Amino acid sequence: MKVLVLGATGFVGKNVCDDLSAVGLTVVKAPPRKTCDLRDMDSTIALLNKAQPDYLVNCAAQVGSLNYVTNHAGEVITNNARMILNIYEAIKNLSLSTRVISLVANCAYPATTMEAFKEDEWQNGPVHSSVFAYGSVRRFTWAVSKCYEMQYGTETITLLVPNMYGPGDSTDPDKAHALNALISKFLRAKRNGEKSVSVWGTGAPVREWLYVKDFSRIVVHIVREGSDFSEPVNIAQNYGVSIKDLVELIRYNTGFAGDVVYDTTKADGAPKKVMDDKRFKDVFPSFKFTPFEVGIPETIQYYRKFL
Secondary structure, three states, X not given: OEEEEEOOXXXXXXXXXXXXXXXXXXXXXXXOOOOOOOOOHHHHHHHHHHHOOOEEEEOOOOOOOHHHHHHOHHHHHHHHHXXXXXXXXXXXXXXXXOEEXXXXXXXXXXXXXXXXXXXXXXXXXXXXXXXXXXXXXXXXXXXXXXXXHHHHOOOEEEEEEOEEEOOOOOOOOOOOOHHHHHHHHHHHHHHOOOOEEEEEOOOXXXXXXXXXHHHXXXXXXXXXXXXXXXXXXXXXXXXXXXXXXXXXXXXXXXXXXXXXXXXXXXXXXXXXXXXXXXXXXXXXXXXXXXXXXXXXXXXXXXXXXXX
């Protein structure tokens, strides 16, 4: 079994590669953009032709903080759309039987719902304006996968994922995933003896979080078991915490003794992002998620190596 991982040098991709290799699967790591640019069709075809993968795990994306995806909205939607189209076109042009495992961030869900996100309702309304470019292109990813399945038989397993955190992410707060960026911010503040840490927004929004190693374990399960489901599946616990509660948990675990100042001039984003877990439990009935009490200290330990 050969698995090609796109975005193999990124946060999620590195963890997926490690866990696939750990169980003895043959992993092909896509090189970084300067060597293999997925926005270029010839480069994408060359990569897939050489790899001839049974599975393709697509962790490649241009994404960042709320600030980043707003300030770079045109680049975000254009570059991500090009990568998606080139991947499916390359599979089709090479007549590969590759199965795609596709990540769709839960920012693709409607912006206004206060109920747990259900897969059958994930396009019943517009995405939040704060993530308009990235949320819209994630919906586009699903549309492309369905169209290529209808016409060319390309199979895709779509995993709807909440915010991820854990070891292996960027140390740049503007590029790191949200929880990781908060951890690095508190560690820097403690190291520099700062008296306060500023957090964007009111702290009221509720978010669900996924430890990155849990996601990579799910990918391993899908590849090894040959899992087959045609509809998107939430990788979900149906459990969220407010940003304020999360900040207090991080402050406690990092040992930061200063104040927290909430910058209410910055937008909160969607008020609640928690995902329904009924379909997940049907597909992965015995899966156990990593609790915050384990995941956050492990993430802090990773960042302490660099800060």
